[in-house]
Every structure is written in C-alpha cells, then in structure tokens.
Amino acid sequence: MSLDRGKEPANHGSSGDPPPSPSRYESQKRRDWNTFRQYLRNQSPPVHISHCSSNQVLEFLRYLDQFGKTKVHLQGCFFYGQPEPPAPCACPLRQAWGSLDSLIGRLRAAYEENGGSPESNPFATRVIRAHLREVKEGQARARGIPYKKKKKATTKGSAGEADSSSST
Template structure:
C-alpha cells in the first residue's frame, strides 16, 4: 500500500470516527476520493492460529475418504486427524522396546516415529473446540470435547512425561512441582 493511500485511509477513518452527524450503522468511512473503505479488525495470534487450525481440519475432512461434513464428524474423526498430524511431529518418543529408550542423545537412528508433542496437541484441540462452537454453535455435538479425545490427550501427556522423567530426572522431588 502506498503512503498516499495509507494516509488517505487513515484520514478517512479519523474523519469517520470523529463525525457526529453521520449514521455509523450503515456507512463505511470514505477516502478523500469518495471511495468507501472497509476496515477489518486485526486478529491476535490466538485467533490467527484458531482460524488456521479450523481451516486445516475442514480441509482434512474434505480430503477424507469418503469426504465428511462437520455435521457427521465425531470423536473418531478427530482422533484420526491427530494421528494424521503425527507425521509432521518433531517429538521422538522411543518405545520401551527400543534400544535407545531412556537415552536423551541416541547415537544413531531408530525406527521410533516422530509425534506431535502433548502441548501442541492440547493447544490445537482447545482452539478447534472453540472454533467448532463459534462456527457450528452446538457444544453438545462438539467432537473435540468427547471423552475419547480427552483420554487420548491424557495418554499422550503421560507417555511423554514418563519418558521426560527417564531422560531428565529431577535432583529434588519439588522440581516436578515447581519446574525449577
């Protein structure tokens, strides 16, 4: 946007908010050239993430075989989506049968897959839960709040916490409580 256009838009907005004889409900601000300007609110980081997550989930449903609509989506589909996201994860959680289990710096590669971290999944589900209620409006039918999804998140958290305890044992028991 050129400086002149930005200045014209700012002047129009300033004039729009400062005029007392205008009906604000049905008119948009005008630039000096008489063009109406639509000013969209800027979204914060959370709102941007929520919108992106919502769009990603809808795209996943659209590409699902067979394609799904939001009204047919349930907790099983949410779990499928979370498993699908694991392929993009960066957290390696070694299985107990892995030779590198408990080794924070394994000397070589292993077949254990990368997964999403619990914190990422928990935040994602929270944002999708909120987006579902904003867009669909039915908290009773919200697939992101069903028990199976909550249980899955708890299992991921517990497994990753157990591995973290093995890799980084606390020197003192209170470190688990206070994160020191």
C-alpha cells in the same frame, strides 16, 4: 458506484485506520479450523462437519503425527526413558503433547464459534481427553520424565506457596 464490491464497508466514522488484524491466537484458530475442514473434505467419502465425531478427530491427530518434531522413543529403544539420549535413534517423530492440547483447545472453540453446539462438540469428548492424557503420559515415560499431578495450593497465605514450591 463503488469499486470495492465484496469488501466490507469502510468505517467512515473513524480516522481511516484499517480494522485491527486478528490476534495470533485467532489467526491460528482460523488456520487450524480450515485445516481440519480440509482434512474432512479429503476423506473418502467426505465428512461434513455436522457429522464429525471423535473418531475423525482422533484420526486427524494421528495424521498430524507425520509432521511432528518431537522424538518419542519406543519401548524397545535403548534410549527409552532417558531424558537426554546420547545418540540418535530410529524412533518416530510425533506431535508434542502440548501442541496437540493447544490444537484441540482452538478447534473446540472454533467448532462452537462456527455454529456447533457444546453438547455435540467432537473436540470436547471424554475420548479426546483420554487420548490427550495417554499421549502426555506416554511421551513423559519415553523421555523418563514423570508427570505428577500438582496439588492445588491452599489459600491460607504463605502455607500454599510453601507446598507448591516443594514439589519439583
């Protein structure tokens, strides 16, 4: 009788090496998925993942702002629109747009990997994309850094390279 009950069976055809550990991305995706599911369980009343909507996703993103490390100046702040303010201020810390964008990408993938259909994916809705765009633009304005849409480079040899390198 085996003492390894509940564990995955060993791969007896290999050299005894342990299975490869998940990639950093896969580990982060699993942590994010578990965090989101815990957030839903802590709601009053608890929300099952199958009943989750973009509203719960937006609430989760706002909840995460309290753990953010990116200073986002408010419009009334003296430093609003300055890329490198010379002194501290009382403006709130928020999650950076790039972090939220990556998080949504991982949660979107995890939802479908855990049996959710792409058509009902609450992380893939127009509302979530609009929210991320607003966060990106708002943070850019607060820091005085305009985000411009990059023109797609043409595939005509070096002409496309010249176009993309001139937009800084």
